[in-house]
Amino acid sequence: MAWEISHLQALEAESIHIIREVASEFQRPVMLYSIGKDSSVMLRLAQKAFFPGPIPFPLLHVDTTYKFKEMIEFRDRYTAELGLKLIVHTNQKAIAEGANPIKLGTERCCGFLKTQALLEGLRMGNYDAAFGGARRDEEKSRAKERIYSFRDTLGQWDPKNQRPELWNVFNSRIAPGESIRVFPLSNWTEMDVWQYIHLENIPIVPLYYAKEREVLVRGNSIIIPEQGFMGPREGEKMQVMKCRMRSLGCSPCTGAVESDADTIPKIIAELVAVRKSERENRVIDHDREGSMEIKKREGYF
């Protein structure tokens, strides 16, 4: 018997340890479920962590109402199949007031529909720990975030005053009203996530696979216009393109990439070839220098 373990086995063992630890030490944990590939992996790890028992916490999806339709279909079908408790929360007030990224700009729109909605959803459930699927390799400010990321009573992150984190010994002590965000996939890379999905046959939203789709090309972005306000402007025309999503978000702000990758091995092959960071197609990270860090300080994931 060989005693070496692969990097994926090492990462899996680490993540399971984190998920079990949080479920045991906090009163009201919840798993933030964004329907994307990272959430899918996190969910599988949670299944493994408590096997043969059930996952002992609910899932929370913060729905901006601008997510791709296929994402919502997938969400409802998959969570029902696994028998999980799913809570969906939307900032209804902002939606009623007509919040959208064109009207408000991406920064303010995210502020209302993601950050504020998330904080509201967490407060309403009185959750003291929320799992998120963020990875440190996604963005520079995330590279320094702890696995247990402490948030004050307003849900804010203070990057200069983070609790030191050593070994796998986590400090779970918080005062009433304070909470933590937990990132069990902190040490995973995009490549690790895809390989794990491949090895484990984890279901993912079909938008990740390339197929012919009706799109709109605007500047450097390939948009799938599901919302009326994203329709063709003067001089723009819909066209058919074989494309796919490298990461999933709101349809107005998440661009597709032209691609032929319609299987996971092909996606992995593409990843090897492209070697561009996946977040490049996410408008929100490029609002301004260090924009992810600013959002995170305010409570964004």
Add this chain to the structure above:
Amino acid sequence: MPPKTNVSVAPDASFDVEHFLAQEQAKDLLRFTTAGSVDDGKSTLIGRLLHDAKGAYEDQLKQAIRGGEIDFSLLTDGLRAEREQGITIDVAYRYFATPKRKFILADTPGHEQYTRNMATGASTADLAIILLDASRGITTQSMRHAYIASLLAIPHFVIAVNKMDLVNYDEEVFHRLRAEFAPFLTRLGVNEAYFLPLSALKGDNVVDKSKNMPWFDGHSLLHQLETVDTTPSTLDAPFRMAVQRVVRPDMNFRGYAGQILSGIVRPGDTVLAQPSGRRSRVERIVTWDGDLEAAHAPLSVTLTLADEIDISRGDMIASGPDPTSARSFEATVVWFDSKPLDLAGDYLVKHTSQIVPVRLEAVEYRVNINSLHSEQVTSLAMNEVGVVRMTAARPLFFDPYRENRGTGAFILIDRKTDATAAAGMIVTAASGGVESSTDRVVRLVRAAIPTGARLQLPEDDEAAVKQLRELFKGLMRHE
């Protein structure tokens, strides 16, 4: 002509993805750490490694271009404050891979006021890169880094003699520094260290072997990172698993979930459960992917035992020589909190999966992290290192940190502020205080009581019931 879009690069037709996936699955993981400040070229070294080993993404590279050239240090400094001040104040984790291995780098600042960050980065590392500056000789800073790395018991050391370009790639300089530094490492108890001369700025011996130093018969830094043995040293240690959670989906299944801290376990093995002191046989090693015939550190598993023993979160399942069970122990402590150690303070110790109130009895001495001399003190301030004697409210089940990083490590939490006040590495059970007579009685009673026995609790004496519950934690039903 189609408009210019985000066209992704199609894979090379000759790229064999199945072969690639097979190769990827065989890859193991090396966690390593560096420490250094702006002047010693640490960021440049890391940037160079990420760039030349193709670990940095292209759009991140674009952001790091200053004056037409890549400023490698910009690849690694993540936070705004750091970019503004040009310093590294925290631990940044970096991920890259080569065809041979995956790497996680904990990149930490080097100044004395960031000792705690260095300790954090070192805690999970399998390998430490200690930078020496060829143009300046051995500095206090390099010695401090080596000390912290040895304190956290990192198994492998690479001593990188950097800035060789500034001394004309002089062989003499390299040999002189090695001769000076090696005895220091021996003093620290570091038995394995790989010395190599390099220039991060020019790329000598970072990824490829340098032509500028033909006199050096070793290999490059990356080669060393790719080939160092990663078989965990925890494999040779006896089996230890702290119970994180009891998995009990129905009446027919009762499993103990945890991550194996050290050693190997197989069905049929006799194990000891602490604090009950009872022994049983491992029946199954349960995982989502099916039962295992053997499992080893650091896998996360669920064990079922042949006998029904009351085991709860915080308990230890072990085989081989029994872990030490003691309430009083001595530990090397790195103080993290801006509030100094207070012998009258209120602290908790989190050790494996248990959190227990702890009293700090005495600071035996402080280690001057620059001279390594012992100093008599009664407190430790932030970033200071010392040996502290302490007594926990319940016994901890441990091995010395030097022998077992998993069962020898703990953190101290300030009860008033919830801050992580310190990190600790257990040296030994405190002399004289190994086991109090109460602990001894409790232990003997625990071992003697057959499982499932019911204890008649005095109904009118709340204090006695509370004390009984505390003393016999894990044996009481309905807890």
